[in-house]
Amino acid sequence: MKAIDLFCGAGGFSCGFEQAGISVEYGVDRNEQALKTFDETHDGEAIHHDISEGVPDAFADEAFDIVFGSPPCQGFSDARGHRRLDDERNELVFSFIQWIRELDPDYVMMENVAGMATISDEFLAAIETEYADAGYDVTWKKLNAADYGVPQTRERVIYFGVRKGSRVSPSLPRGEYHENGGNQLSLDGTIQNGWTTVRDAIRDLPAPTEDGVVSLPPLSDYPDNDYLPLIRDGAEKTWNQVAKTPTDDETTRQIVSCLRPGEMYRSSRFGDRYRQVWELIADQFTAVEQDCLHFIARNRTRKEFRMGEKSVGAVPDFKIARQLEHEEDDVLQALDDLLSDGWVRTDIDGETTGYDLNTKSGIRPRYMRLTPDGQSNTILTTDFNPRDKLHPTENRGLSLREGARIQSFPDSFEFVGSFDDIANQIGNAVPPLMGKRLAEHLLETHEKRTTKI
Structure with missing residues:
Protein backbone atom coordinates (compact mmCIF):
# COMPACT_ATOMS: atom_id res chain seq x y z
CA MET A 1 0.00 0.00 0.00
CA ILE A 191 -3.16 -10.26 30.26
CA GLN A 192 -1.98 -6.85 29.08
CA ASN A 193 1.56 -5.63 29.61
CA GLY A 194 2.30 -2.85 32.06
CA TRP A 195 3.19 0.58 30.79
CA THR A 196 6.80 0.96 29.69
CA THR A 197 8.88 2.99 32.15
CA VAL A 198 11.50 5.68 31.63
CA ARG A 199 14.04 3.29 33.13
CA ASP A 200 13.11 0.67 30.52
CA ALA A 201 13.70 3.23 27.79
CA ILE A 202 17.06 4.74 28.72
CA ARG A 203 18.86 2.51 31.22
CA ASP A 204 21.42 1.15 28.73
CA LEU A 205 22.47 4.49 27.26
CA PRO A 206 26.07 5.55 28.00
CA ALA A 207 26.79 9.07 29.27
CA PRO A 208 26.27 11.90 26.77
CA THR A 209 29.21 12.78 24.55
CA GLU A 210 30.26 15.89 22.71
CA ASP A 211 29.50 14.47 19.26
CA GLY A 212 26.54 12.37 20.45
CA VAL A 213 27.84 9.07 19.07
CA VAL A 214 27.86 6.20 21.56
CA SER A 215 28.33 2.44 21.41
CA LEU A 216 25.58 0.40 23.03
CA PRO A 217 26.21 -2.38 25.56
CA PRO A 218 25.04 -5.95 24.83
CA LEU A 219 21.32 -6.54 25.11
CA SER A 220 22.12 -9.64 27.15
CA ASP A 221 22.98 -7.28 30.02
CA TYR A 222 19.25 -6.41 30.24
CA PRO A 223 17.40 -9.74 30.00
CA ASP A 224 14.17 -8.52 31.62
CA ASN A 225 13.76 -5.43 29.44
CA ASP A 226 11.27 -5.97 26.60
CA TYR A 227 11.52 -2.41 25.30
CA LEU A 228 15.21 -2.33 24.40
CA PRO A 229 15.06 -5.01 21.67
CA LEU A 230 12.26 -3.01 20.03
CA ILE A 231 14.08 0.28 20.19
CA ARG A 232 17.55 -1.07 19.36
CA ASP A 233 16.29 -2.85 16.24
CA GLY A 234 19.70 -4.45 15.83
CA ALA A 235 21.72 -1.25 16.28
CA GLU A 236 25.08 -1.47 18.05
CA LYS A 237 25.55 2.28 18.30
CA THR A 238 23.38 5.36 18.21
CA TRP A 239 23.56 9.10 17.66
CA ASN A 240 22.33 12.36 19.22
CA GLN A 241 23.35 11.38 22.76
CA VAL A 242 23.95 15.04 23.65
CA ALA A 243 22.61 16.88 26.70
CA LYS A 244 22.68 20.29 28.38
CA THR A 245 23.50 20.94 32.03
CA PRO A 246 22.22 23.76 34.26
CA THR A 247 24.78 26.55 34.05
CA ASP A 248 23.02 29.50 35.68
CA ASP A 249 24.87 29.65 38.99
CA GLU A 250 25.75 27.68 42.10
CA THR A 251 22.29 28.28 43.59
CA THR A 252 20.61 26.71 40.57
CA ARG A 253 22.90 23.72 40.71
CA GLN A 254 22.13 23.31 44.40
CA ILE A 255 18.38 23.38 43.73
CA VAL A 256 18.71 20.82 40.96
CA SER A 257 20.87 18.49 43.06
CA CYS A 258 18.24 18.44 45.83
CA LEU A 259 15.34 17.37 43.62
CA ARG A 260 14.35 13.73 43.92
CA PRO A 261 12.76 11.64 41.12
CA GLY A 262 9.26 12.82 40.35
CA GLU A 263 9.74 16.23 41.97
CA MET A 264 9.81 19.71 40.47
CA TYR A 265 10.90 23.09 41.71
CA ARG A 266 7.75 25.11 42.28
CA SER A 267 7.26 27.29 45.33
CA SER A 268 3.72 28.37 44.40
CA ARG A 269 2.29 24.84 44.75
CA PHE A 270 2.21 22.38 47.62
CA GLY A 271 2.12 18.59 47.61
CA ASP A 272 4.42 15.60 47.33
CA ARG A 273 5.74 16.49 43.87
CA TYR A 274 6.55 20.16 44.60
CA ARG A 275 9.65 21.49 46.36
CA GLN A 276 9.89 25.08 47.58
CA VAL A 277 12.89 27.38 47.52
CA TRP A 278 12.95 28.12 51.26
CA GLU A 279 13.21 24.38 51.95
CA LEU A 280 15.57 23.40 49.13
CA ILE A 281 18.20 26.01 49.97
CA ALA A 282 17.25 26.93 53.52
CA ASP A 283 20.84 27.90 54.33
CA GLN A 284 20.54 30.94 52.05
CA PHE A 285 17.66 32.52 54.00
CA THR A 286 17.10 33.83 57.49
CA ALA A 287 14.16 32.46 59.45
CA VAL A 288 12.22 35.67 58.77
CA GLU A 289 12.90 35.44 55.02
CA GLN A 290 11.77 31.81 54.95
CA ASP A 291 8.53 32.72 56.71
CA CYS A 292 7.94 35.62 54.30
CA LEU A 293 8.38 33.42 51.25
CA HIS A 294 6.18 30.70 52.72
CA PHE A 295 3.42 33.18 53.61
CA ILE A 296 3.43 34.78 50.17
CA ALA A 297 3.32 31.37 48.45
CA ARG A 298 0.41 30.18 50.60
CA ASN A 299 -1.68 33.32 50.31
CA ARG A 300 -0.80 35.01 47.01
CA THR A 301 -4.05 33.95 45.31
CA ARG A 302 -6.40 34.26 48.30
CA LYS A 303 -8.87 37.09 47.90
CA GLU A 304 -8.42 38.41 51.42
CA PHE A 305 -4.69 38.87 50.87
CA ARG A 306 -4.63 40.28 47.35
CA MET A 307 -3.85 43.95 46.80
CA GLY A 308 -6.87 44.47 44.56
CA GLU A 309 -8.88 43.09 41.69
CA LYS A 310 -6.18 43.99 39.14
CA SER A 311 -3.37 42.44 41.14
CA VAL A 312 -3.16 38.65 41.27
CA GLY A 313 -0.39 37.30 43.46
CA ALA A 314 1.06 40.32 45.21
CA VAL A 315 0.44 40.41 48.97
CA PRO A 316 0.59 43.84 50.71
CA ASP A 317 3.61 44.24 52.96
CA PHE A 318 1.52 45.31 55.96
CA LYS A 319 -0.62 42.15 55.73
CA ILE A 320 2.51 40.00 55.69
CA ALA A 321 3.90 41.85 58.71
CA ARG A 322 0.65 41.51 60.68
CA GLN A 323 0.39 37.76 60.14
CA LEU A 324 3.96 36.72 60.93
CA GLU A 325 5.25 36.30 64.44
CA HIS A 326 8.18 38.63 63.91
CA GLU A 327 8.80 42.31 64.53
CA GLU A 328 7.33 44.45 61.75
CA ASP A 329 10.67 46.12 61.00
CA ASP A 330 12.32 42.70 60.67
CA VAL A 331 9.65 41.56 58.19
CA LEU A 332 9.95 44.72 56.10
CA GLN A 333 13.74 44.39 56.06
CA ALA A 334 13.47 40.73 55.05
CA LEU A 335 11.14 41.63 52.19
CA ASP A 336 13.55 44.32 51.02
CA ASP A 337 16.47 41.88 51.12
CA LEU A 338 14.49 39.25 49.20
CA LEU A 339 13.66 41.87 46.58
CA SER A 340 17.31 42.93 46.26
CA ASP A 341 18.34 39.30 45.73
CA GLY A 342 15.66 38.70 43.08
CA TRP A 343 13.56 36.19 45.03
CA VAL A 344 10.44 38.39 45.01
CA ARG A 345 9.02 41.18 42.87
CA THR A 346 6.84 44.13 43.85
CA ASP A 347 3.51 45.54 42.71
CA ILE A 348 2.53 49.09 43.65
CA ASP A 349 -1.05 50.25 44.27
CA GLY A 350 -1.07 53.85 45.43
CA GLU A 351 0.96 53.93 48.61
CA THR A 352 0.76 50.17 49.12
CA THR A 353 3.59 47.85 48.13
CA GLY A 354 2.80 44.22 47.47
CA TYR A 355 5.23 41.30 47.18
CA ASP A 356 4.98 38.21 45.02
CA LEU A 357 7.28 35.32 44.19
CA ASN A 358 9.64 35.91 41.30
CA THR A 359 10.64 33.48 38.55
CA LYS A 360 13.89 32.81 40.36
CA SER A 361 12.04 31.52 43.42
CA GLY A 362 9.94 29.02 41.46
CA ILE A 363 6.60 30.67 40.81
CA ARG A 364 6.27 28.48 37.72
CA PRO A 365 7.17 24.80 37.30
CA ARG A 366 10.88 24.32 36.64
CA TYR A 367 13.41 21.51 36.76
CA MET A 368 10.94 18.60 36.73
CA ARG A 369 12.90 15.42 37.40
CA LEU A 370 11.48 12.36 35.66
CA THR A 371 10.56 9.27 37.64
CA PRO A 372 12.59 6.24 36.48
CA ASP A 373 9.87 3.74 37.44
CA GLY A 374 7.08 5.79 35.89
CA GLN A 375 6.35 7.41 32.57
CA SER A 376 7.39 10.77 31.23
CA ASN A 377 4.67 13.30 30.66
CA THR A 378 4.41 14.66 27.11
CA ILE A 379 7.79 15.35 25.56
CA LEU A 380 7.70 18.94 24.29
CA THR A 381 10.10 20.78 22.02
CA THR A 382 11.40 22.76 25.02
CA ASP A 383 12.02 19.76 27.27
CA PHE A 384 15.71 19.41 26.49
CA ASN A 385 16.42 22.63 28.33
CA PRO A 386 17.27 21.56 31.90
CA ARG A 387 14.84 24.17 33.22
CA ASP A 388 12.00 22.03 31.88
CA LYS A 389 12.91 18.35 32.34
CA LEU A 390 15.74 16.70 34.23
CA HIS A 391 17.24 13.26 33.86
CA PRO A 392 15.79 10.87 36.49
CA THR A 393 19.07 10.55 38.43
CA GLU A 394 21.68 12.85 36.88
CA ASN A 395 21.85 16.62 37.35
CA ARG A 396 21.34 17.52 33.70
CA GLY A 397 18.67 17.83 31.10
CA LEU A 398 17.42 14.96 28.97
CA SER A 399 19.71 14.10 26.10
CA LEU A 400 18.29 14.25 22.63
CA ARG A 401 18.59 10.45 22.30
CA GLU A 402 16.86 9.91 25.66
CA GLY A 403 14.00 12.06 24.41
CA ALA A 404 13.95 10.10 21.16
CA ARG A 405 13.86 6.83 23.15
CA ILE A 406 10.96 8.15 25.24
CA GLN A 407 9.25 9.02 21.95
CA SER A 408 10.02 5.43 20.78
CA PHE A 409 12.28 6.33 17.85
CA PRO A 410 14.59 3.43 16.96
CA ASP A 411 18.29 3.89 17.68
CA SER A 412 19.06 3.69 13.96
CA PHE A 413 17.12 6.94 13.42
CA GLU A 414 19.71 9.74 13.25
CA PHE A 415 18.39 13.28 13.57
CA VAL A 416 20.05 16.08 11.58
CA GLY A 417 20.51 19.70 12.63
CA SER A 418 21.46 21.86 15.59
CA PHE A 419 20.55 20.90 19.16
CA ASP A 420 17.44 23.11 19.05
CA ASP A 421 16.48 21.88 15.56
CA ILE A 422 16.55 18.28 16.75
CA ALA A 423 14.72 19.10 19.98
CA ASN A 424 11.90 20.54 17.87
Missing part, protein backbone atom coordinates in the same frame (compact mmCIF):
# COMPACT_ATOMS: atom_id res chain seq x y z
CA LYS A 2 1.25 3.46 -0.92
CA ALA A 3 1.03 6.40 1.47
CA ILE A 4 1.93 10.06 1.77
CA ASP A 5 2.74 11.84 5.06
CA LEU A 6 1.55 15.46 5.28
CA PHE A 7 3.18 17.79 7.83
CA CYS A 8 5.70 14.99 8.19
CA GLY A 9 8.39 16.76 10.23
CA ALA A 10 11.28 14.40 10.88
CA GLY A 11 9.01 11.44 10.14
CA GLY A 12 7.95 9.79 13.39
CA PHE A 13 4.51 8.90 12.00
CA SER A 14 6.14 7.63 8.79
CA CYS A 15 8.57 5.54 10.81
CA GLY A 16 5.68 3.73 12.48
CA PHE A 17 3.84 3.20 9.19
CA GLU A 18 6.98 1.79 7.59
CA GLN A 19 7.51 -0.56 10.53
CA ALA A 20 4.00 -1.87 9.85
CA GLY A 21 4.93 -2.59 6.23
CA ILE A 22 3.37 0.43 4.48
CA SER A 23 5.39 2.20 1.80
CA VAL A 24 5.57 5.94 2.51
CA GLU A 25 6.30 7.48 -0.87
CA TYR A 26 6.53 11.13 0.20
CA GLY A 27 6.88 13.30 3.26
CA VAL A 28 5.64 16.88 2.80
CA ASP A 29 6.50 19.79 5.09
CA ARG A 30 7.79 23.35 4.95
CA ASN A 31 10.37 22.87 7.72
CA GLU A 32 13.57 22.46 5.74
CA GLN A 33 15.68 21.17 8.63
CA ALA A 34 13.13 18.51 9.60
CA LEU A 35 12.97 17.46 5.95
CA LYS A 36 16.73 16.87 5.97
CA THR A 37 16.19 14.35 8.76
CA PHE A 38 13.27 12.81 6.87
CA ASP A 39 15.41 12.51 3.77
CA GLU A 40 18.20 10.76 5.69
CA THR A 41 15.96 8.29 7.51
CA HIS A 42 13.24 7.28 5.03
CA ASP A 43 13.12 5.77 1.57
CA GLY A 44 10.35 8.17 0.56
CA GLU A 45 11.06 11.55 -1.01
CA ALA A 46 11.09 14.68 1.17
CA ILE A 47 9.03 17.45 -0.46
CA HIS A 48 9.43 21.06 0.66
CA HIS A 49 5.98 22.60 0.27
CA ASP A 50 3.49 24.72 2.22
CA ILE A 51 0.44 22.46 2.46
CA SER A 52 -1.88 25.45 2.86
CA GLU A 53 -1.00 26.39 -0.74
CA GLY A 54 -2.73 23.33 -2.14
CA VAL A 55 -1.68 20.11 -3.87
CA PRO A 56 1.27 20.53 -6.28
CA ASP A 57 0.69 19.58 -9.91
CA ALA A 58 3.39 16.93 -9.52
CA PHE A 59 0.92 14.83 -7.50
CA ALA A 60 -1.86 15.08 -10.08
CA ASP A 61 -1.18 11.63 -11.51
CA GLU A 62 -0.14 9.98 -8.22
CA ALA A 63 -2.40 7.37 -6.63
CA PHE A 64 -2.27 6.89 -2.86
CA ASP A 65 -4.01 4.27 -0.78
CA ILE A 66 -3.42 6.23 2.43
CA VAL A 67 -2.98 9.89 3.33
CA PHE A 68 -1.92 10.52 6.90
CA GLY A 69 -0.35 13.33 8.86
CA SER A 70 -0.24 15.78 11.73
CA PRO A 71 -1.42 19.34 11.06
CA PRO A 72 0.53 21.68 13.38
CA CYS A 73 -1.02 21.56 16.80
CA GLN A 74 -0.05 24.79 18.59
CA GLY A 75 -3.38 26.43 17.85
CA PHE A 76 -5.19 23.69 19.78
CA SER A 77 -2.63 23.07 22.48
CA ASP A 78 -3.26 24.21 26.04
CA ALA A 79 0.29 23.26 27.09
CA ARG A 80 1.17 26.95 27.41
CA GLY A 81 -2.27 28.17 28.38
CA HIS A 82 -3.20 29.84 25.08
CA ARG A 83 -5.86 28.52 22.70
CA ARG A 84 -7.73 30.37 19.99
CA LEU A 85 -10.43 29.01 17.73
CA ASP A 86 -9.47 31.48 15.01
CA ASP A 87 -5.75 30.69 15.19
CA GLU A 88 -4.57 30.45 11.58
CA ARG A 89 -2.79 27.20 12.40
CA ASN A 90 -6.16 25.59 13.10
CA GLU A 91 -7.05 26.19 9.45
CA LEU A 92 -4.32 23.73 8.47
CA VAL A 93 -6.66 20.92 9.51
CA PHE A 94 -8.94 21.98 6.69
CA SER A 95 -5.98 22.27 4.33
CA PHE A 96 -5.21 18.64 5.23
CA ILE A 97 -8.79 17.63 4.40
CA GLN A 98 -8.58 19.51 1.11
CA TRP A 99 -5.61 17.34 0.15
CA ILE A 100 -7.74 14.31 1.06
CA ARG A 101 -10.46 15.56 -1.24
CA GLU A 102 -8.04 15.96 -4.16
CA LEU A 103 -5.85 12.86 -3.65
CA ASP A 104 -8.89 10.65 -2.96
CA PRO A 105 -7.19 7.82 -0.99
CA ASP A 106 -8.99 4.79 0.41
CA TYR A 107 -7.96 5.66 3.98
CA VAL A 108 -7.07 8.76 5.96
CA MET A 109 -5.51 9.16 9.38
CA MET A 110 -4.90 12.45 11.19
CA GLU A 111 -3.15 13.11 14.51
CA ASN A 112 -3.40 16.15 16.76
CA VAL A 113 -3.05 17.23 20.38
CA ALA A 114 -5.67 16.30 22.96
CA GLY A 115 -6.69 19.96 23.24
CA MET A 116 -8.27 19.70 19.82
CA ALA A 117 -11.12 17.71 21.36
CA THR A 118 -12.13 20.51 23.70
CA ILE A 119 -11.60 23.66 21.64
CA SER A 120 -15.32 23.83 20.65
CA ASP A 121 -18.19 21.61 19.54
CA GLU A 122 -18.62 23.78 16.45
CA PHE A 123 -15.04 23.20 15.39
CA LEU A 124 -15.30 19.43 15.77
CA ALA A 125 -18.58 19.42 13.86
CA ALA A 126 -16.95 21.42 11.05
CA ILE A 127 -14.16 18.85 10.76
CA GLU A 128 -16.60 15.94 10.54
CA THR A 129 -18.67 17.83 7.97
CA GLU A 130 -15.60 18.48 5.83
CA TYR A 131 -14.61 14.81 5.94
CA ALA A 132 -18.16 13.76 5.05
CA ASP A 133 -18.28 16.21 2.13
CA ALA A 134 -14.94 14.83 0.94
CA GLY A 135 -16.51 11.36 0.86
CA TYR A 136 -15.29 9.72 4.08
CA ASP A 137 -16.77 8.09 7.13
CA VAL A 138 -14.58 9.06 10.08
CA THR A 139 -14.25 8.32 13.74
CA TRP A 140 -12.00 9.95 16.29
CA LYS A 141 -10.81 9.22 19.78
CA LYS A 142 -8.33 10.54 22.30
CA LEU A 143 -5.58 7.93 22.74
CA ASN A 144 -2.70 7.69 25.21
CA ALA A 145 0.67 6.72 23.72
CA ALA A 146 1.50 4.80 26.92
CA ASP A 147 -1.24 2.30 26.03
CA TYR A 148 0.74 1.41 22.90
CA GLY A 149 4.08 0.75 24.57
CA VAL A 150 5.51 4.29 24.55
CA PRO A 151 7.10 5.30 27.91
CA GLN A 152 5.17 8.55 27.90
CA THR A 153 1.64 9.61 28.83
CA ARG A 154 1.19 11.54 25.60
CA GLU A 155 -2.51 11.98 24.81
CA ARG A 156 -3.44 12.65 21.20
CA VAL A 157 -6.61 12.88 19.14
CA ILE A 158 -6.59 10.43 16.24
CA TYR A 159 -9.01 10.62 13.31
CA PHE A 160 -9.39 7.54 11.12
CA GLY A 161 -11.49 7.62 7.98
CA VAL A 162 -12.47 5.21 5.22
CA ARG A 163 -14.01 6.03 1.88
CA LYS A 164 -17.81 5.91 1.99
CA GLY A 165 -19.27 2.70 0.62
CA SER A 166 -16.27 0.63 1.76
CA ARG A 167 -18.51 -1.78 3.73
CA VAL A 168 -16.37 -1.34 6.85
CA SER A 169 -16.76 1.16 9.66
CA PRO A 170 -13.69 3.03 10.85
CA SER A 171 -12.52 2.25 14.37
CA LEU A 172 -9.40 2.78 16.45
CA PRO A 173 -7.30 0.11 18.19
CA ARG A 174 -7.35 -0.63 21.91
CA GLY A 175 -4.03 -0.33 23.64
CA GLU A 176 -2.00 -3.45 24.35
CA TYR A 177 -0.46 -1.98 27.51
CA HIS A 178 -2.11 -0.87 30.73
CA GLU A 179 -1.10 1.29 33.65
CA ASN A 180 -1.78 -1.56 36.08
CA GLY A 181 0.03 -4.17 34.04
CA GLY A 182 -1.01 -7.74 34.72
CA ASN A 183 -4.19 -6.68 36.52
CA GLN A 184 -5.91 -5.83 33.24
CA LEU A 185 -7.37 -8.31 30.75
CA SER A 186 -7.75 -7.54 27.05
CA LEU A 187 -10.86 -8.44 25.07
CA ASP A 188 -9.44 -11.82 24.06
CA GLY A 189 -8.76 -12.72 27.70
CA THR A 190 -4.99 -12.25 27.61
CA GLN A 425 11.87 17.50 15.60
CA ILE A 426 11.62 15.08 18.53
CA GLY A 427 9.03 17.07 20.48
CA ASN A 428 6.76 17.55 17.46
CA ALA A 429 6.82 13.92 16.34
CA VAL A 430 4.19 11.20 16.53
CA PRO A 431 5.74 8.36 18.57
CA PRO A 432 6.67 5.66 16.02
CA LEU A 433 5.39 2.78 18.20
CA MET A 434 2.00 4.43 18.41
CA GLY A 435 2.10 5.11 14.68
CA LYS A 436 2.96 1.47 14.02
CA ARG A 437 -0.04 0.18 15.97
CA LEU A 438 -2.35 2.64 14.20
CA ALA A 439 -0.95 1.53 10.84
CA GLU A 440 -1.40 -2.13 11.74
CA HIS A 441 -5.01 -1.42 12.65
CA LEU A 442 -5.48 0.32 9.32
CA LEU A 443 -4.14 -2.77 7.54
CA GLU A 444 -6.49 -4.96 9.58
CA THR A 445 -9.38 -2.74 8.47
CA HIS A 446 -8.21 -3.00 4.87
CA GLU A 447 -8.13 -6.80 5.10
CA LYS A 448 -11.71 -6.88 6.42
CA ARG A 449 -12.80 -4.54 3.62
CA THR A 450 -11.17 -6.53 0.85
CA THR A 451 -12.50 -9.80 2.29
CA LYS A 452 -16.04 -8.42 2.32
CA ILE A 453 -15.71 -7.18 -1.22
